[in-house]
Amino acid sequence: MDTFEAIRQRRAIKAFDPTYQISKVEQDQLIDLAMQAPSSFNIQHWRLVNVTDTALRAQLREAAFDQAQVTEGSLLFVVCADIKAWEKDPQRYWTNAPKEAQDILVPWINPFYSGKEQLQRDEAMRSVGILMQTMMLSAKAMGYDSCPMVGFDFDKVAKIIKLPKDYAVGAMLVIGKGIKPAWPKPGFISSAEMVVENHF
Template sequence: MNTFDAIRERRAIKHFDPTHQFTQQETEQLLELAMQAPSSFNIQHWRLVNVTDKALRAKLREAAHDQAQVTDGSLLFVVTVDIKAWEKDPARYWINAPKEAQDILVPWIHPFYSGKEQLQRDEAMRSAGIMLQTMMLSAKAMGYDSCPMVGFDFDKVAELIHLPKDYAIAAMLVIGKGIKPAWPKPGFIPKSEMVIENHF
């Protein structure tokens, strides 16, 4: 599937084949594609909790208001972010870059984020959002469906996955073989409202 078709055909699917399983190769391919997503300073804030334990999935479903896709999808990821990833050995994010790029960009990271709590969280969430879309489009291109989710008890999910300090949950993402199409797209705001020329 080409990129344009994947963008237009991706939908938040709620009904999945509970018997379908991803192969290890498919899962690895999906994760490798997710790694291609861009992030600020290449920090890659995302940390994906791949939930394979059925009992844990059942508890997460309960925390998600009994939404069936949590247990029925082939894959379930709790997408978290390490808000403090910027200060954890930042040179490693540029290890393969030319030395001149490393010498410029790595020293910028600390002053850019230090003392700016809101910016740290915002950048982590932006990175997660881009990575989520990359995963969803990759899944669609592989012939699968997905459902990004925020309709759950964040505190309960954090407790269930033992979320570390300085981490936050961005979303849950279900991927699998859809068995019922989504309803028609509900509508778009007009482009005249979406696009502002130069200034408001």
């Protein structure tokens, strides 16, 4: 499936075949594609908790107000952000870049983020969003469906996955074989409302 078609066909699917298993090869491909997502300063704030334990999935489903896709999708990721990734050996994010790029960009990272708690969180969450969209489009291109989720108790989910200090839960992402199509797209605001030329 080409990119344009994947964008148009991707929907948040709620009903998945609980017996269908995505192969390890396809899981690895999906993760490899996710790694291609961009992030500010290439910091790659995202951390994916791949929940394979059925008991943990049941707990997460309860924390998600009993939404069936949490246990019925082939894959369930709790997509988290390492908010302090910017200060954790930032040189490692640039090991394959030309030395002249490393020499300019790596020293910028600390002064850009240091002391700016809101910016640190905003950047981490932006990275999570870009990663999730990359994963959803990749899944669609591979013939699978997905469901991004924020309809859950964030504190309960953090406790269930033993979220480390300085991390945040961004969302959950279910991927699998959909068995019931989504309803028609509910509608779009006009492009005139969406696009503002030059300034508000």
